[in-house]
Amino acid sequence: MIYPQKNKLINWFFHNYILRIVKSNFQEVKFDGVGVDKSKSVLLLANHFSWWDGFLMYYINYKILKKHFHVMVIEKTVQKVSFFKYVGAFSVSKNSRDMLASLNYASELLNDPENMVLIFPQGKFRSNFIDEVTFERGVSKVMQGAAGKFQTIMAATFIENLQYKKPTANVYLKAAHEINGLEDAQNAYQQHYHTAKQQQNKIIV
Amino acid sequence: MIPARRIKLFSNWFAIYMRYRMRRAFNRLVVTPFTPKPGHSVLLLCNHFSWWDGLWGNYLAYWHLDRHLYIMMQEDHLQKRMLLNLFGGFSINRSSREMVKSLQYAAGLLNDPENLVVVFPQGELISNHTTEIKVEKGIERLIKNIKGPCQIVYNCALIDYFESLKPSVFFHLYDCGVAGEVTFDELITKINTFHRHALKAQIDVEH
Numbered sequence: 212m213i214y215p216q217k218n219k220l221i222n223w224f225f226h227n228y229i230l231r232i233v234k235s236n237f238q239e240v241k242f243d244g245v246g247v248d249k250s251k252s253v254l255l256l257a258n259h260f261s262w263w264d265g266f267l268m269y270y271i272n273y274k275i276l277k278k279h280f281h282v283m284v285i286e287k288t289v290q291k292v293s294f295f296k297y298v299g300a301f302s303v304s305k306n307s308r309d310m311l312a313s314l315n316y317a318s319e320l321l322n323d324p325e326n327m328v329l330i331f332p333q334g335k336f337r338s339n340f341i342d343e344v345t346f347e348r349g350v351s352k353v354m355q356g357a358a359g360k361f362q363t364i365m366a367a368t369f370i371e372n373l374q375y376k377k378p379t380a381n382v383y384l385k386a387a388h389e390i391n392g393l394e395d396a397q398n399a400y401q402q403h404y405h406t407a408k409q410q411q412n413k414i415i416v
Numbered sequence: 417m418i419p420a421r422r423i424k425l426f427s428n429w430f431a432i433y434m435r436y437r438m439r440r441a442f443n444r445l446v447v448t449p450f451t452p453k454p455g456h457s458v459l460l461l462c463n464h465f466s467w468w469d470g471l472w473g474n475y476l477a478y479w480h481l482d483r484h485l486y487i488m489m490q491e492d493h494l495q496k497r498m499l500l501n502l503f504g505g506f507s508i509n510r511s512s513r514e515m516v517k518s519l520q521y522a523a524g525l526l527n528d529p530e531n532l533v534v535v536f537p538q539g540e541l542i543s544n545h546t547t548e549i550k551v552e553k554g555i556e557r558l559i560k561n562i563k564g565p566c567q568i569v570y571n572c573a574l575i576d577y578f579e580s581l582k583p584s585v586f587f588h589l590y591d592c593g594v595a596g597e598v599t600f601d602e603l604i605t606k607i608n609t610f611h612r613h614a615l616k617a618q619i620d621v622e623h
Binding site: 232236260261262263336337338339340341369370371372373374375376378408411412413414415416 | 465466467468540541542543544545546547574575576577578579580581583615618619621623
């Protein structure tokens with residue numbers, strides 16, 4: 212398993228790099244305000260349809276969540292993109308013993324109210340046009356491991372082009388109320404995703 | 417109304433240049449295999465959600481449907497970019513009487529089986545995620561005026577990213593039948609069914 216690395220200079224560099232590419236590649240990143248509980252860490256659940264998701268969530272964290280950013284990434288990707296570990300990525304490899312270590316590590320991170328952990332519960336890329344979001348089982352393990360210590364925030368992102376050459380990202384955020392177990396989490400997310408999508412459908416210029 | 421002053425040589429240059437630009441701006445441009453009926457002109461109805469739509473119409477006409485492109489644009493938009501007039505852009509002004517003229521002009525172009533006319537039936541920019549395609553009344557009039565054989569094709573373009581920072585665009589093309597053989601209501605139902613089908617197909621698209 213690969214853990215996040217700290218190095219002030221490299222962290223600083225990639226922090227600015229991410230903010231810069233988000234700014235230069237998008238016309239605008241729109242997001243909802245969401246109440247963040249300062250005494251709790253944040254578990255951010257997001258849909259996964261592109262390479263941008265992680266960067267966009269990094270941006271969201273910088274803008275409103277204001278916690279230490281951590282993200283669970285497939286091991287292969289962390290190995291390939293070596294700078295990920297300097298912006299808070301830790302690895303997970305599906306179907307291996309190591310997976311438990313990764314899930315436990317995520318729970319551990321959530322025990323500290325200064326942290327936020329981003330998880331893509333879909334576990335792989337899915338189209339931006341899906342109607343139903345299915346969760347992998349690991350998420351519930353993370354939630355159990357840090358029960359009561361964190362706040363769950365759900366993010367549904369949709370990309371839209373409209374009259375500008377550059378795309379606009381719409382990130383719909385919502386704090387979830389008490390969630391017990393995987394099914395509950397999935398239902399809550401599904402509901403949020405559905406409402407977000409309907410709002411997105413209505414956009415007309 | 418501003419008719420098209422299409423110049424073949426310039427249009428060819430433009431198509432080649434735009435293909436280059438698109439290949440740079442997009443990760444992949446995926447078109448579902450589609451061959452238009454031989455001897456028919458093509459009325460290409462596209463969903464309208466981005467800055468790129470018209471250029472994509474050009475791309476499809478040139479490299480996939482093999483027809484000469486003409487495209488219906490809003491008058492004020494065309495006036496700002498009169499260069500496009502040379503590549504097949506003609507205007508429509510929805511708030512004036514000349515609208516009928518534009519529709520008749522478009523129908524006239526379609527009498528020639530070499531031609532292709534791109535029209536955005538929604539008439540305005542609407543989210544890419546929409547599940548319903550509204551078709552403006554004018555389309556009915558346009559189709560009624562076509563005298564030559566003309567195939568109506570619906571193009572649903574969807575943007576997805578997957579393993580890239582650059583977007584990929586997926587064109588789902590559907591045959592809506594031949595002008596004169598489908599009623600307007602049938603056409604609307606067909607377009608909406610196809611659109612929903614495209615949204616479903618997009619979920620399982622290869623990436």
